[in-house]
Ligand code: PEP
């Protein structure tokens with residue numbers, strides 16, 4: 097059964113749309129359970145009904161037509177109870193409601209289980225049998241497992257499909273897919289799926305604009321690959337054993353043979369563009385081999401896929417540069433790269449949505465620097481279905497709406513308009529200080545990490561760099577950067593901001609920030625070899641970086657050095673010893689340099705509790721609320737499944753911020769905030785009241801932050817903090833702050849930091 101289940105899930109994942117996914121489910125589950133009928137009813141919340149969306153065994157004409165109210169019939173009973181309903185004779189059950197159009201009369205045994213995704217009832221999966229009997233325990237268990245396993249796929253299929261594929265033209269789900277916040281803002285536009293080079297699985301569906309031209313370019317690609325294979329076969333013949341050489345012949349033969357080519361051409365003539373026609377043909381042919389028992393023949397599936405990739409690569413190389421982009425383009429991809437973003441003309445790029453990646457991915461950082469809304473970590477979004485569909489990107493909540501309803505579109509249009517007005521309003525504040533109405537100044541700094549990031553950071557009116565993430569120059573290379581390469585980068589940043597200070601953090605890899613050339617595979621990377629733990633274990637890497645930073649500081653002396661992921665005081669002592677050594681060596685080598693001030697990130701809960709001991713050892717503290725929130729709440733900051741639990745306004749996080757700040761004030765140690773919370777309009781008044789000395793945020797958040805600070809007096813903020821600390825739930829605190837921003841005329845900002 098388990099084997100069957102895995103196969104069903106694989107097939108469902110490979111389906112092209114919701115209807116196809118559902119029909120695979122009903123067919124496969126019916127076979128696996130050896131029942132007479134398997135059907136799926138989906139929830140239509142707008143009408144308060146369940147709709148028959150797929151069946152194998154009942155009258156197919158009833159699909160899309162048979163509907164039951166939420167409290168009607170046995171289906172309604174499953175929905176109410178949210179647990180299995182197993183009856184030997186459905187017709188004699190008091191809740192039975194006859195649906196004549198389905199032709200269900202001969203079927204007596206009934207088993208219905210709810211399909212639930214993240215607490216949301218998506219529908220009901222039903223099995224029926226002509227005999228009178230209750231289903232066995234193990235059958236019920238299997239059915240429940242199927243429903244639970246398929247719920248995610250169905251939810252995303254429904255959300256990714258939109259109205260066009262539902263049988264009655266009504267969207268069945270409110271239709272958003274949850275990811276994680278990449279860059280704030282909202283955008284409405286049309287999806288352009290980034291073409292991933294030679295990745296067949298990610299090729300999007302797209303109608304061929306000119307069938308003939310598609311066919312010609314496909315045939316040309318095949319001919320080119322065939323020729324290349326022949327040439328390499330000949331070329332290699334002297335060096336390869338006969339068996340391997342034969343592989344080239346097999347490839348050439350596969351291509352010369354009629355079906356791979358003719359099947360693809362047929363699909364093109366039916367209207368698909370060449371890459372998708374090729375994708376489906378390759379999938380079909382490879383599946384035939386994959387399902388054979390003989391391992392040798394099974395392995396041929398990979399040959400076919402390899403061949404498919406080569407042809408695709410050829411097709412794509414012909415295609416580069418010829419693509420037309422929608423006016424308001426939302427770039428969507430499995431794992432977007434900077435190069436793919438760069439392909440879209442900048443005046444057309446309105447938003448970004450990526451299946452993989454997190455808030456600290458390069459792409460998210462770039463999006464923030466460019467002030468383009470982005471959502472990352474959209475697990476299971478069916479990218480290949482989405483090309484040219486309308487979409488709303490909600491970067492505040494980290495979610496996207498595919499094929500949004502008119503009401504959703506209207507709401508987001510309103511928000512986008514409000515945002516534009518706010519942006520226009522805040523621009524005027526650029527030259528004004530971030531000062532509360534009762535005269536308290538709050539220095540605003542920027543977080544940065546990409547060289548391309550410098551311009552917006554400089555223009556933002558920031559008073560310095562509160563966090564320069566050095567891992568990014570490390571992540572964009574294929575080996576550790578040399579001391580000199582690092583020196584050049586750091587020097588450019590320090591020079592650009594001088595005389596303002598730049599707080600450079602030493603390498604903070606690990607967690608979700610892996611170096612491509614130094615892969616670390618851990619079960620629990622966020623609790624693993626991260627930040628200072630990694631660099632102390634690799635003094636050669638650490639010392640190189642420290643030397644580069646000290647040398648870069650020689651010109652302007654505006655460097656402050658920050659240590660990430662400190663969870664013990666001896667880490668600070670060791671790091672300080674390395675710094676002293678790097679400094680001593682440079683002086684001995686005759687390179688003049690001054691010791692910068694040194695600080696630690698407070699981002700592990702242990703650092704909050706040891707803030708006293710830490711502040712005795714350093715010159716300043718910096719609250720990394722991104723990690724602090726994840727560690728205090730035990731919520732992975734990049735996991736969309738628990739995204740709704742991640743909230744910097746949780747009372748426990750606020751308490752930690754207050755405690756650390758009190759220690760800093762008692763010891764006279766400057767303390768700032770450099771996590772995303774620093775740019776959250778709802779959090780800013782509370783942070784201000786804690787007495788932190790500066791806030792550091794992405795460049796695009798600065799104008800709004802300034803507006804909040806200039807609108808809310810410190811005295812009012814202190815009162816709000818007191819009230820917040822007495823509250824028990826994050827939503828109460830957020831509700832109070834939203835109300836305050838609204839009352840201050842900053843309502844449009846209310847969503848801005850959520
Ligand atoms: C933080 O954890 O709050 C922080 C600023 O560091 P990063 O987001 O780079 O982990």
Ligand code: MG
Pocket residue numbers: 699720722723
């Ligand atoms: Mg951190």
